[in-house]
Amino acid sequence: MSASGNVPRPWWQDAVFYQVYVRSFADSDGDGLGDLPGITSRLPYLRSLGVDALWITPFYPSPQHDAGYDVSDYRDVDPRFGSLADADALLAKAHALGLKVVVDLVPNHTSSEHPWFQAALTADPGSRERARYLFRPGKGRGGAQPPNNWESVFGGPAWERVTDGSTGSGPGGEWYLHLFDTTQPDLDWRNPEVAAMFEDVLCFWLDRGADGFRVDVAHGLLKEKSLRDQRGLVPGRTDLPSDRAGASMVEVAELDQPMWDQPEVHDVYRAWHRVLASYDGDRMAVAEAWTQTPESMARYVRPDELHQAFNFAWLLAPWSASAFAGVIRDTLAAVELVGAVPTWVLSNHDVVRHPTRYGGGPVGLARARAATLVMLGLPGSAYVYQGEELGLEEVDVPPEFRQDPVYVRTGNVGRDGARVPIPWRGTRPPYGFSPAGTRTWLPMPDDWADRTVAAQRKDPGSTWSFYQQALRARRRFLDAGEDVELVGTRSTVLEVRRGRLTIVCNCGSRPVRLPPGEVVLSSGPLSGDLLPPDTSAWLV
Ligand code: GLC
């Protein structure tokens, strides 16, 4: 989508977004949990790092059974995280610093404590209250079997049985669908009341100044109308690998998928597009859609739908030049079909941090920096997850502290290891995340003294300094265009040309000669005109 004439490109087309995981960014009030005033106090930090926008994970009232992705009121702030006045102050300060703010929208399900679900529980089958969710009678004698064979992404059956309002005592009534935790009942998006409620929620945050939305489980809102069985499902199989919740959504999607990516979901996004377009300032939305292919991802970013979708193929690719090349080629081809811009992401709060995925230790970190430099040189927009600028690795959170429902429901390690609070300064937990002496909601490692923001800012060779340099250098190449050429002569070396910029990444085990040109930046030390293994560089 190149801008024509003098029309400036919308800000989001080449923005670098920084994902703030609110519980773990900065705790202002000493309860061990990050909060909105904590974020506000650190906005100058994000400015100096050099990102353009923040995406803030859910901070709405919630019983916190899934770290806030279980919302009980979409139009307020959980007192643990602050108040609406704090949200307004955050938006005002961010805008004053030139930062955009994207908030998280969770439309697939509410919390079971949402007033709608509470009303549904005491209502009868066929009532207006039940019609906002997916209540169905069970199968078999007395309706004792779930309505279909679907499984929760978090493990176990996707249905829970309840008591029917006026008739019952004990759970002898209907069942409701929950593709995630039992405390996250799925809404029925075929009910116009649901759509109307969310349009109001969009306007509520747009009116307060939000620049956009990250749409949670964007591929899940509509289910195949019949709610038929999923074919090919192996009973008892847990689709959630121990380390990657997100990947499990992809694996499920590779099967028959009556619960994901239904054509009707796109009508929702066409309606939202009109709402966003009715506001000034290029408001936008980015889809979290775990779809099967780049082409199905691209359907979410057609010109009259959402503006971006996370490119999970990039995050799921192994450390391999040919895998990276394949994802770059397929992504660009897919978004070009619909005239959208690509996005790139390596980490978020649902997956193992990328230095750990790439092998951990010094090698994992070198690879992570190299992959980051490739990503930041590509056209489009990039998403950075808090802590990756510090080179943080996945933490092995002791079982007694784990909180992720994935762990609670399946016993798999879950996602807490990517969610540990950020170390800001000092030599001991909580490293300035909370006031000294506070017990943080997840324990912080004892050996993070050299990982803190304060320690790394002083060190020009640190991962923090590398991110700052890369983000700064990236601005010089925003005009390098959207045409990308993969120059593939060596199978273990990724070489990309984008206008005057050449990006090269050595995924092999031996040093290789750098392509001709002047080095702008590298992800690690170079040796003369050689690019060491696990290293990438930009050249002009
Ligand atoms: C999304 C979120 C994840 C959450 C799930 C259910 O995948 O990123 O953290 O558990 O949706 O809302």
Ligand code: MG
């Ligand atoms: Mg706090």
